[in-house]
Amino acid sequence: MVGGGIGGIQSALDLAESGYYVYLVEESPAIGGVMPQLDKTFPTNDCSMCILSPKLVECGRHHNIEVITNSWVKNIEGDAGDFTVSIIKEPRYVDENKCIGCGLCAEKCPSKVPNEFDAGLGKRKAIYVQYPQAVPMLYAIDKPNCILFKKGKEKGKCRICEKFCESDAIDFDQEEEQITVNVGSVILAPGFDKFQVDSAELAKHGYTSLIAQYGYSKYPNVVTSLEFERILSASGPYEGHLVRPSDKTPPKRIAWIQCVGSRDVTCNSGYCSSVCCMYAIKEAVIAKEHSKIPLDVTIFYMDMRTYGKDFDRYYERAKEEHGVKFVRSKVFGIEEREDTGLYLRYAAENGELKTEEFDMVTLSIGLNPKSSAVKLAERVDIQLNHYNFCETNTFTPVNTSRDGIFVCGAFQGPKDIPETVMQASGAAAASAALLSDARGTLVKKKEFPPQKSVIGEPPRIGVFVCHCGINIGGIVNVPEVKDYAATLPNVVYVDEGMYTCSQDNQKSIKEKIAEHNLNRVVVASCSPRTHEPLFQETIQEQGLNKYLFEMANIRDQCSWVHQSNPEQATEKAKDLVRMAISKSRLITPLSPITLKTIPAVLVVGGGVAGMTAAQNLADQGFEVHLLEKGMKLGGLTKKLLYTLEGEPVQPFLTDLVEKVSNNPLITVYTKTVIAECSGYIGNFSTKVKTGPKKEIKEIKHGAVVIATGAQEYKTTEYHYKKNRGVISLLDLEKEISKASKRVKECENLVMIQCVGSRDENNPYCSRVCCTESIKCALLLKELKPEMNIYILYRDIRTYGFKEDYYREARKKGVVFIRYESDAKPEVNIVKEGKKDILKVSVNEPLLGEKLIIDADMLALAIGTVPLPENKELSQFFKVPLNEDGFFLEAHMKLRPVEFATDGVFMCGMAHSPKLIEESISQANAAASRAGTVLSKEIVELPGTISFVDKTMCAGCGVCISVCPFGAIEMDNEQEIAVVNEALCKGCGACTASCKAGAINLHGFSNNQIMSVIDSF
Amino acid sequence: MEAAKENSWEPKIITFLCNWCSYAGADLAGVSRIQYPPNTRTIRVPCSGRVNPLFILRALQNGADGILVSGCHPGDCHYLSGNYSARRKFAVIDRLLEYVGIEKGRVQFSWVSAAEAGRFAEVISEITEDVKKLGPAKRLVKKRVE
Incomplete structure (x- = not known):
């Protein structure tokens, strides 16, 4: 694993959990990547650190993951299945085995430098940890800024850290080390670089300098979005107080400028960075929540690309409930005037030039390819695309150009956290399939110390109360709760922590158990649904049975929901802690029930997602039962002919169907539906009705993958199905592939976007339609360059590299006209001789006039809706659906293919609308997660x-x-x-x-x- | 005078939430920052079917002014039919409570799914309002001999 961000962590955990030994190489001194820097995550506004922390800890302490920090890969030799990787480990100048992370060295170090973790807004010392919850919790010396090294190690005198370090961990003589490891496969997850607004590098190549345009680094109150995240963060430079950098006063008006270093060929970033629209909305909403004074927030944008699951709802809520203003515009520049107001000049959609004053401006900077990864790719011969991201193919989205080396995350293309996590699991699945013969050969078993008997002992309870940054501590008076807990019977130790889930606090809990001979532990923090397993493992490591643990939920069900009532929230927290302590007195050690796992999986749905998952699981060596309700495998993809990049889809599909049908480990059941399901993780039993005679057959399996897909919305808008000139995009694609007479004769063609998407009935974006429309437009322009094509849209959502095709379509003369949801285009049919002319009228925003287009053909971008049978399926497997009727994952960010019910997974359009490559990634992700269940011979059930x-x-x-x-x-x-x-x-x-x-x-x-x- | 008393008095309500739906819904309300009154104290149970009618009586004896039992929607129970079993028990205890003079609305039963954060907050607001109108529960409160 190259890269220790969330992608690398997820891949590593998946592989380590399914029987492989993992080396995780990270260039910085700690794992975590960019996620720890973020304040909250969209669309749930989950605290980023809180959801990441358990994964960091799990990864950091996993017995089958070797984390190698401060290191980079120099070379990869050999072939798939047998690589020799040489790793250079840079000196940390701190002995990893001796450092206890106490921080005394940093306290005494006299050299202060800008803290890159706070995006340069705060200061840190030359000896430092990247962030307070860092894993591993080890200090490192920043050589260029160390006083001793600056003067030359021999001449320099400082050595203050060395003097104060009680564990003798400082070692100025450390040298670069070369480590060689032998591995079967490599996964690249190096992440991204943030767009450099003031990059001299760009200027050198003649690209626009954005300093001149936006005044970044010239005006202190113009900040990047990452700097703004740090300003919002409780652990950031301003401790979560929303103030502007120049004078530390709270701003009254903040603007966000979108697409800074994205969708901009003048700075060599012609692609869309995919995540900025959502993070800008999130920052705007959170800023309003944080601000103690009324705050005006405005987002200046080109297209609002809230295309993901539940993103449009978030956008609507930001507009309606939070009062975030959205201005479709092009920003020309920013100017600071004497009174330190920032004057923003922009052109509104109707072309009018305007100036508006703000106290602070945030630049929504894009994602750039990671420069160190670009160099690595050159060294190890991996093909990059024209933007220097890793080149992949639609149908093999995690394979690099070199066999056995896989890729995931933002290095493959800009993407958000859940997409990264899915792709990371997908890359893990590809690795696992490649190495299935070696499964289990190198892993070490997790062993806990023998359990102490606590029977007969009076309860000795330790209570740990968490601040969770300001999530709890900002509302609930944590010290008061702690002191109160100390007064309760049997409580022998109390403590408070900034993030109780972090590695240093876990260590401290273990120490306190030993020191005070605790035999019950109570943690008052977040929800046991997310964090109980982590704490249970911690106490097990100290010889306590995991059931000797209780939690009080004083965040999700207290501080977060009583924000305006700190006093009563504190009272409630005390009551909840008292109740937890009271239960903890009576809890007893329990032993888990162990059962054999059936190494077979049931995959429901025979579309691309289902078949991909089946194929991968079979490659991993598991028996697969693939159910399809129709006569044939293939699903919706049977109707698709080309990808946006122009690759034909059908040969791929035929090949996949053939591979799946001929795989001896896969049994395909067509015309089959589920009749009954029972069981639990490792041991499910499903009765199906199969074949024309509807025979009942029982299938026993250890896991389930739901890949039932979705369907086209049944619309009646715009004379659809009433006039033969009005067709769906899918039909248009068919006509194009046949080069039908109709298409060839067509002079004016109109496409209307968002038919049955982003409206009252289906308040979500169907994600694929913009791309599909542009694909069709480009194919048509190839077929008949003189054809007039008009695309009527609300926002063009060609995220990632798809932006190139949008640009190309414009260049080729496709006309894009925007319409508002309350002024939809109108279509009237007029007979001209034998021919029907479709008169499409729409408001042209730039002209401010109504435009009437005489169209020969009208293609509708019809949205995607969930299947009605999802309801029944959700009851069979006891898994939830979201409000729209798609399956609802266990956690939007970090568990995107799982359910709260163990052993049940999902992928493809059953989750939400998506493109083929995304379905394939997610299918592999589901296969990877299912593999972690199936690869274990024994499943432990709770006691x-x-x-x-x-x-x-x-x-x-x-x-x-x-x-x-x-x-x-x-x-x-x-x-x-x-x-x-x-x-x-x-x-x-x-x-x-x-x-x-x-x-x-x-x-x-x-x-x-x-x-x-x-x-x- | 009665009004003055009412103003200073805040009811305490015990909520029994099933782990899979209502407790998850309550967590989601937190994640979504949907605000609701701070009068409830939650006891997490695996299933609404775990709630023994005696728990309700014991809570009233201990001075709870209101009680809410909330589980998964019919058909959605993580344990197939636990919530139906809860509903049957509740129908019986409801009559008993009426018989011993516990006002209607003091003890409530609801369905809240893991996705219904908004509904969870509404349910809590409603029961808090209802109980506030009824005033403190004194009927079954144990007179403790300390």
């Missing part, structure tokens, strides 16, 4: 299941009648109920129904819950 007290049971059988899983049987000899541990899911229906109180539930027993109620 929170029911048990019967034989002496109390009267054998009445009520529990048997309420158990939804048939997990309880009657022992006829003894006339008592008996629980089948493998079947019990721990719902507790039996416990709640037992009149004698004989059947109880581990982890949620009657006396535990009663004691919580009593302490309320």
Whole structure:
């Protein structure tokens, strides 16, 4: 793994969890990449650090991941399956085995330098950790800024850090080291460089300097979006107070300028950076939330590209609820006047020139290819595209030009976090398929120290209260909660932490368990749904049974939802902590139930996504059952002929169908639907109705991949299906491929975008239509260059490199006319002789006039909608759907192909509308995640299941009648109920129904819950 | 005088939320920063079907002014039918509570899914309002002999 950002971390975790040993090479002193710098993430406004932290910790302490920091790959020799990688490890000048991360050295270091983690806004020392929650938590010396090195190691005198370091970790004599590792495959996830607004490099090549245009680095209150993230962040240079850099006063008006270093050929960035629209909206919304005074925020943009899942809703909410202003415009420049106001000059959509005053301006800078990765690509012979991103093919989106070397994340093209995570899992799947023979040969087993017996000991409870930056601490009075907890019986230790989930705090929890002989741990922080496993593992490492842990949710269900009421929020937090402590007194150690995993997977849906997942899982060596409701495999892709890049789709599809059908490990069931499903991770049993006779067949499998796809919206707008001149884009593509007479004779063709997308019925973007339309327009221009093509659109969303084709279409004379959602185009049909003329009228915004186009053909970009059968499927597998009817993932950012229900995964359009390459990436991602389940012989089920007290049971059988899983049987000899541990899911229906109180539930027993109620 | 009392008094409400739907919905309300009154104290249970009617009585005895049990929507239960079992139990306890003189609205039952952050906040606001109108619950409160 080259690169330790979120992409590298995800790939590494996937592979390490499915039986491979991973070397993770990161050039900086800590892993994490850009994500730790972000304040919040769209569209959920999750705290970036909070969601990343568990992954960082998991990666940092995984026994099958070797993290090599401060290092870069010099060369890769050999072939797929057998590479020799030489890695150069730069000196850290701090002994990694000795440094305890106490920070004394940095406190004493006299050399202050701008902190790149704070985007240069704050200061750090020459000996430093990248960020407070860094993994590994080790200091490093920044050689160019170290006083000793500056004067020459021999002559220099400073050595203050060395003097103060108590663990003797400073080592000025460290030298560059070469490490050689032998690996089967390589994944490149180096990430991106932020666009350099003041890049001398660009200026040298004759590209525009944006300093002159926007005054960046000349005017202190013109900042980049990354600087703005740091300004918003609680751990940033201004501690989360929204102030402007020049005088630290709160701004009243902030502007965002989009596409700085994106969609701009004058600075060699002709592509769209894909993420800036969303992050600008997010920053604007969060800025309004942070500001204590009324704040005006305006985003100046060209097209609003909120194309992802739930992004349009976020955009609408920003407009309607938060009052963010959006101005479609072209910004010419910024000028600072005496009163330090920034005057922004721009042309509005109707061409009018305007000037507006702001206190602060944020430049939404784009994503550039990582320069160190470009050099690496040259060294190891990997092809790059014309923008210097890694070249990939539509149908193999994670393969580089060199066999066995894969790519993921922003180095493959600008993308956001979930897309990166999906692609990272996808690259892991490709690696796993390549190396399936070597699975399990190099991995080490995770071993915990023997569990201490705590039976019979009085409870000794340790309580750890988390500030979560300002997420909790900004509302709830954390010290007060901590002090209060200390007064409660059996509490022997209390502590507070900035981020309790960070690695240093995990270490501290372990130390405190040992020091104070704690036998129960209570953490008051976020939700147990996300963080309980992390803390449980921590206490296990200190010899405590993982069930000796309780959590109080004082963030998601307290500080975040009572922001205007700090006093009552603090009271509530105290109550929640008291309730958790009260339960913790009665919790007992439990042992997990272990069961064998069935190494087979059920893939539902035989489209490209389903087939790709099936193919990859079979390549990984697992048995696959592929269900398709129709007669033939292929799904919606059967209707697609070309990709945007002009590659034919059908040969790829035919090849995939053939490979899948002929794979001995894959059983294909056509004309098959699910009738019934039961079971749990590792052991599912699904009954299907298959074939013309609807025979019932039972399939046993360890995991499920849902890849059911989506369908075209059934519209009646614009005379669709009523007039033969009005067709869908898919039909147009067919006509083009046949070079039909109709197309050849057509002189004026109009396309209308967003038919059945971004409206009241379907308030989301269908993502693919803009690209599809431009693809068709370009094909038509090839076929008949003189044809007039008009595309009526709301925003053109050709994100990433697709922007090139948009530019090309404009160059070739395709006319783009924008319309507003409240002034949709109108189509009237007029008969002229035998021919129907479609009179399309639309408001031309630049002219401010109504335009009437006499069209021969009208093609509608019809949106994508979820399948109606999703509802039934969601009930079979106990997984949720979102408001639109697409499947809802476990976490939008970091668990994009999983569900909260273990062992169930999804990919393709069942998740949301997407292009083929995105479906393929996601299908591989789902396969990778499913592989982590299937590759383990044994699945551990939680110990929170029911048990019967034989002496109390009267054998009445009520529990048997309420158990939804048939997990309880009657022992006829003894006339008592008996629980089948493998079947019990721990719902507790039996416990709640037992009149004698004989059947109880581990982890949620009657006396535990009663004691919580009593302490309320 | 009655009005003055009402102003200073804030009810305390116990909510039993199932782990898979309503608790997740409550988390999502947090993630979405949807604000609601701070009067509830949540007890996380695996399933609404885990809520023993005795828990409700015990909560009232301990001075809870209101109680909410919330689970997955019908058909969506993570445990297939736990929420139906909860609904049946609730129908019975509802009558018992009426019999012992607990006002309607003090003890409520609702369905909130993992995606319904807004609805969760609404449900909490509603029960808080309802309980505020009813005033403190005194009927079953245990007189503790300290």
